[in-house]
Amino acid sequence: MPDAAVLSRTSSLDTLCINTVRTLAMDAVQAANSGHPGTPMALAPLAYVLWTKHLRHNPADPHWLGRDRFVLSCGHASMLLYSLLYLTGYDLSLDDLKQFRQWGSKTPGHPEYGHTPGVETTTGPLGQGIGNAVGMAIAAAHLAAVFNRPGEQIVDHRTYFIASDGDLMEGISHEVASLAGHLKLGRLIGFYDDNHITIEGNTSLAYSDDVTERFEAYGWHVQRVEDGNDLKAIDRAIAAAKEETARPSLIIVRTHIAYGSPNKHDTPEAHGSPLGVDEVKLTKENLGWPTTETFYVPDDALAEWRKARDRGEAMQAVWEKRYASYVQSYPDLAKNCVRCMEGDLPEGWDDDLPTFAPGTKPMATRSASGKVLNAIAPRLPELMGGAADLASSTKTLIDGAGDFEAGSYAGRNMHFGIREHGMGAILNGMSLHGGVIPYGATFLIFSDYMRPPIRLAAMMKRRVIYVFTHDSIGLGEDGPTHQPVEMLPALRVVPNLVVIRPSDATETVEAWRVAIKRSDGPTALVLTRQNLPVLDRTALAPASLLAKGGYVLADASKKPAAILIATGSEVHLALEARDRLESGGMPTRVVSMPSIELFAAQPDEYRDEVLPPGVWRRVAIEAAQPLSWYRWVGDRGDVMGLDHFGASAPYERLYQEFGLTVDAIVRRTKELGS
Numbered sequence: 001m002p003d004a005a006v007l008s009r010t011s012s013l014d015t016l017c018i019n020t021v022r023t024l025a026m027d028a029v030q031a032a033n034s035g036h037p038g039t040p041m042a043l044a045p046l047a048y049v050l051w052t053k054h055l056r057h058n059p060a061d062p063h064w065l066g067r068d069r070f071v072l073s074c075g076h077a078s079m080l081l082y083s084l085l086y087l088t089g090y091d092l093s094l095d096d097l098k099q100f101r102q103w104g105s106k107t108p109g110h111p112e113y114g115h116t117p118g119v120e121t122t123t124g125p126l127g128q129g130i131g132n133a134v135g136m137a138i139a140a141a142h143l144a145a146v147f148n149r150p151g152e153q154i155v156d157h158r159t160y161f162i163a164s165d166g167d168l169m170e171g172i173s174h175e176v177a178s179l180a181g182h183l184k185l186g187r188l189i190g191f192y193d194d195n196h197i198t199i200e201g202n203t204s205l206a207y208s209d210d211v212t213e214r215f216e217a218y219g220w221h222v223q224r225v226e227d228g229n230d231l232k233a234i235d236r237a238i239a240a241a242k243e244e245t246a247r248p249s250l251i252i253v254r255t256h257i258a259y260g261s262p263n264k265h266d267t268p269e270a271h272g273s274p275l276g277v278d279e280v281k282l283t284k285e286n287l288g289w290p291t292t293e294t295f296y297v298p299d300d301a302l303a304e305w306r307k308a309r310d311r312g313e314a315m316q317a318v319w320e321k322r323y324a325s326y327v328q329s330y331p332d333l334a335k336n337c338v339r340c341m342e343g344d345l346p347e348g349w350d351d352d353l354p355t356f357a358p359g360t361k362p363m364a365t366r367s368a369s370g371k372v373l374n375a376i377a378p379r380l381p382e383l384m385g386g387a388a389d390l391a392s393s394t395k396t397l398i399d400g401a402g403d404f405e406a407g408s409y410a411g412r413n414m415h416f417g418i419r420e421h422g423m424g425a426i427l428n429g430m431s432l433h434g435g436v437i438p439y440g441a442t443f444l445i446f447s448d449y450m451r452p453p454i455r456l457a458a459m460m461k462r463r464v465i466y467v468f469t470h471d472s473i474g475l476g477e478d479g480p481t482h483q484p485v486e487m488l489p490a491l492r493v494v495p496n497l498v499v500i501r502p503s504d505a506t507e508t509v510e511a512w513r514v515a516i517k518r519s520d521g522p523t524a525l526v527l528t529r530q531n532l533p534v535l536d537r538t539a540l541a542p543a544s545l546l547a548k549g550g551y552v553l554a555d556a557s558k559k560p561a562a563i564l565i566a567t568g569s570e571v572h573l574a575l576e577a578r579d580r581l582e583s584g585g586m587p588t589r590v591v592s593m594p595s596i597e598l599f600a601a602q603p604d605e606y607r608d609e610v611l612p613p614g615v616w617r618r619v620a621i622e623a624a625q626p627l628s629w630y631r632w633v634g635d636r637g638d639v640m641g642l643d644h645f646g647a648s649a650p651y652e653r654l655y656q657e658f659g660l661t662v663d664a665i666v667r668r669t670k671e672l673g674s
């Protein structure tokens with residue numbers, strides 16, 4: 001419980017400002033009758049020092065390129081961030097705070113990117129925010145290396161995050177902190193809210209890590225502030241963290257959840273429940289708050305907080321001056337920098353895309369993808385990424401583009417290590433920072449390891465590209481642990497994720513074209529390990545139709561009696577089956593459907609052209625769990641997929657054993673309706 005000394009401090013302006021955050025958090029959660037009051041109350045002093053004395057931001061221009069990035073990784077403490085945004089003068093009003101967690105409000109339960117001005121990323125799933133912050137710091141380090149010139153530093157901002165116990169317990173935090181330490185991201189500064197409380201009780205129930213030693217072992221600079229209300233100590237620690245530019249910094253701050261509440265401080269109840277009307281009142285009294293009126297913001301406190309506006313304007317003006325001088329010295333670089341930050345593609349970015357003529361040797365789509373990537377990369381300098389230690393298998397290295405490593409941040413080939421989950425969150429952070437188009441690669445099977453950030457990329461509408469190879473039983477001998485079966489339908493159910501499984505090298509070119517052009521969501525490219533024939537586009541429909549998701553690849557000789565729908569490595573089987581069915585007197589159309597999402601978004605007329613409603617004899621063929629296809633084959637159609645795990649053997653044998661053969665397609669098509 002706060003002692004008399006604390007109460008006597010309430011007269012100071014600092015304390016008034018801090019208690020404004022505490023009372024707003026209590027009141028908003030109480031009004032919503034839901035939310036997390038305790039953590040904002042504990043973190044208010046830290047946030048006050050950071051946001052008023054250190055954070056380089058301008059509330060009037062939340063998109064200013066030179067701003068520091070701030071990530072609240074413990075997104076449940078959203079009322080902390082909303083209070084800061086309102087108090088410092090972003091476009092968020094006190095009325096918005098009163099609408100906390102209500103339909104249509106600008107203050108949803110957890111911070112949502114693109115929804116509230118000043119919110120840099122969507123947080124809530126613990127650990128993700130730290131990964132985003134690492135990704136932002138990576139993007140900033142890269143852009144600094146690419147664009148800064150001696151004496152002309154236009155990229156010199158920092159990335160800050162606040163993490164809770166839960167953030168640090170989550171495995172992803174280990175992945176990304178380890179990589180950040182390795183990369184020596186000196187402009188990354190994190191705070192660990194060491195409040196000893198999680199939902200089930202004291203952290204000692206499940207947690208005895210020595211966080212200092214842990215982060216020191218990663219190569220971080222670690223400091224400890226023993227009293228989360230000691231503004232001077234916090235200030236000193238941040239200043240020291242800023243001084244330290246050779247390593248990322250973690251500042252461990254011992255705080256007390258629901259600080260100020262006589263009966264709820266240091267209790268798990270204060271984590272995720274309103275304090276209760278009576279306790280709110282008691283807390284306000286205890287804090288020496290002038291009134292029990294709700295959402296009361298003292299004029300003095302608001303005026304003090306709002307100095308952030310002038311301060312922000314001044315900081316931006318200083319930066320703008322530097323930037324203007326940079327534009328004079330390096331007009332082309334400056335133009336390119338702005339273009340990259342705005343996410344516009346350069347003129348002619350796709351001029352060198354390869355073509356794969358008929359007669360080209362059979363080629364795995366992963367190999368075609370590697371060629372496409374290398375054809376795009378020279379014309380699209382903002383394209384950067386890498387694999388989770390599988391670059392040679394996923395074919396995702398950009399030749400001659402250098403490694404992104406500590407001390408060589410201009411490199412575009414990233415090495416995420418075996419950290420798929422971390423990679424996903426880092427890609428999101430890079431994309432959110434802007435200036436780069438990030439891609440990340442692994443085997444399709446391990447897309448499950450990065451599912452949470454994929455979901456968030458889709459939610460935040462970020463241009464992130466996933467290169468998922470070894471896409472089916474077609475990978476063969478590695479066996480069922482490595483053979484994705486359920487991953488395709490599992491990815492397709494993520495809203496706003498576009499999944500593309502090209503059927504050959506020519507469709508792979510188009511798949512990349514779609515992924516690069518798609519600026520409002522992530523794209524997963526699903527590619528084979530095994531070679532596939534390069535389809536003869538002089539005899540078949542052009543691969544550019546991939547942009548529509550599905551198209552008539554080979555039409556029936558007359559009005560179709562059957563339609564075969566296939567993706568990826570099964571398309572050439574469908575083409576062979578078509579020839580056999582045609583010779584047997586059944587006019588058969590083959591539809592290549594590399595992306596169900598893109599096809600589903602087409603107008604009805606187009607979809608009906610490709611899949612005429614009158615043609616009920618439809619068979620979908622895909623070496624994956626069949627769930628995706630029932631809508632497209634209809635009640636009387638058939639799906640040839642896999643509703644079981646694979647096995648270890650050469651892939652040709654697996655296709656035989658599991659009945660994905662031309663013979664089987666012909667038989668099942670003929671049998672339909674009989």
Ligand SMILES: Cc1ncc(C[n+]2csc(CCOP(=O)(O)OP(=O)(O)O)c2C)c(N)n1
Pocket residue numbers: 036039074076077124125126127164165166167170193195197198199257271
């Ligand atoms: C990945 C994930 N798992 C579980 C949760 C649910 N959850 C929200 S906060 C929390 C833990 C609370 O403890 P802490 O992180 O210390 O936050 P504090 O109590 O300090 O607010 C949990 C389990 C979540 N948001 N994300």
